[in-house]
Amino acid sequence: MIESLDLGMVNWARGQFALTAMYHWIFVPLTLGLSWILAFYHTIYVRTGNEEWKRLTKFWMKLFGINFAIGVATGLILEFEFGTNWANYSWMVGDIFGAPLAIEGIFAFFLEATFFAVMFFGWNRVSKGFHLFATWMVAVGSSLSAVWILVANAWMQYPVGQAFNPETARFEMQNFLEVAFSPYAVNKFTHATSSSMLVGALFVLSISSWYLLRGRHVLMAKRSIVVAATLGIFASVFTIFNGDESAYEIAQVQPMKLAAFEGLWEGEQNAGLVAFGIVNPEKKVYDTRDPFLGFNLHIPRLLGLMANRSLDSYVPGMRDLVYGNPEQDLLGAVQKMDRGKKAVASLEAFKEARKAGDQAAADTHLASFNQYKEFLGYGYLQRPEEAVPPVALSFYAFHIMVGLGTLFPLIFLAYLYFAKKGTLADRKWLLGFGTITYFLALIASQAGWVVAEVGRQPWTIQGLLPVTVARTNLTTATVQTTFYMFLALFTLLLIAEISIMVKQISIGPEEN
């Protein structure tokens, strides 16, 4: 029951999921991004017949394979955690997640795995055309796998196409297409895919820069850079545009998340976008402290444009969303909690009526529940301030992601410029910086997920299920034990696996 909940257990379970998800996300974006870059390299080889392009393609294919193998099964742990630490949530979303994850496993994974073997084993053993087709299919399959996982996560943020059935205590899918093609899901997929292309491109850039600094595999490095940087430019532009679209979607369906990652405590007309700021860690939604410490820089009116596509629009702040704002016709958590508690009370009365075999009473309470069910999650909050996610973490994660995302196209442009001039190998300062850009890309990519998942708190399912109800009733010690186990196991595996990758990079491409 809720009143016997150990909040420590909830936080450890959240921490464990974050640890394992971030570990998984070290490898996934490189698989997603590098698979497409590889397809382009392979295409160039087939079109030109140039053996140097073959050597180049095989080298990056080897690194792709290493990353793929390292990442294998890292996602399985997350599935285990659903069943153990988040049993209530796992049961309640089973009907929604079943279809997307089944499609992901049956279709996308098999497509990817089948052509993966052809891609690796097919050199000189299958026709060039079929071999190239296999490489493209690996890229397609990887992205198709991502689609369904992202559809599932998007549904958690924007739970459409469903209806809660108190008989089964499950959210039941009413419209598969609405779930699969919700604008939130489409944006999430395009943003995750294009940003992963950035990660792949910067992976190539980093390693190639290292080779150029050492005067090794110069031609291969230059060619790799030119293609990766070109793709990176397109990916950067696309990521910026669909990132903006994602922010618009968030403003419509998760306004609290947007307010948190912008540090917007008080709603504003003509709200500005924060370019730089240090959030006041002491600030609470109910006090009048300054939201930022010291210097902060806002770009005027831009937040309204991002959130509502209107420069003059009102963007609600965290205070509006907690306490309500009648002038702006905004319901706050206070008002939603009142309706949510009616939903919970109706649900309980329905349960008791069903136990007693009183069908008429059960029908009455069911009708009452249906009237307030969209606020169900708020019925479990103890205080309206609980609706506010961790502001500092959301704010810094968002601004790190955007800051780095703005830097990446400039890096690609610089590389292409000097490559065109033929002086790239002489730009030691650029190459030196280039060697760390892959790690910057990883930081940006992880920061994006922090924004998505921390900004979603306290909800497992936005507005319908808070994390305090989604969890299994376990002891904190149980979750702590597995947390430290994962930490130790994953650290050991990461060291072993990265050493394999580094060794192959230091060896370089095979000689003719």
Added chain:
Amino acid sequence: MHRPSFAPLHGRSRACPLSAAPAGGGPVPDRVPTPAPSHPPVKRTMEDRKAPRAALPVRIYRFYRDGFRQMTVGRTLWKIIFIKLFVMFAVLKFFFFPDFLATRFSDDRQRADYVLEQLTPSPQGSRNLAQGE
């Protein structure tokens, strides 16, 4: 029409960052493209052409078998994968990550009832949670 494997798709005279020689006259590339293909075409004899090809499943099997046999780095990676999967399924899943609802309840009705109990507060319970998280 057979095209030599070393010939670029476009003429060498056109400046292109993909060509071997940098357009701006930069540093000499680390290797000159070799004209020889990596493998000469296999000439099948009349007897080869007449010999029946193995069935498709057999060829697929041989494809994977030969592919795995030729792996070098892949062997180490597969060992790591198997170790990881073993630890996850035989140790972690079995001892530390039981499916809570699947192991404690025998049918969906019981699971639904349990979750519904979790969703509805006890009539006598108090809401005395710690402040914030």
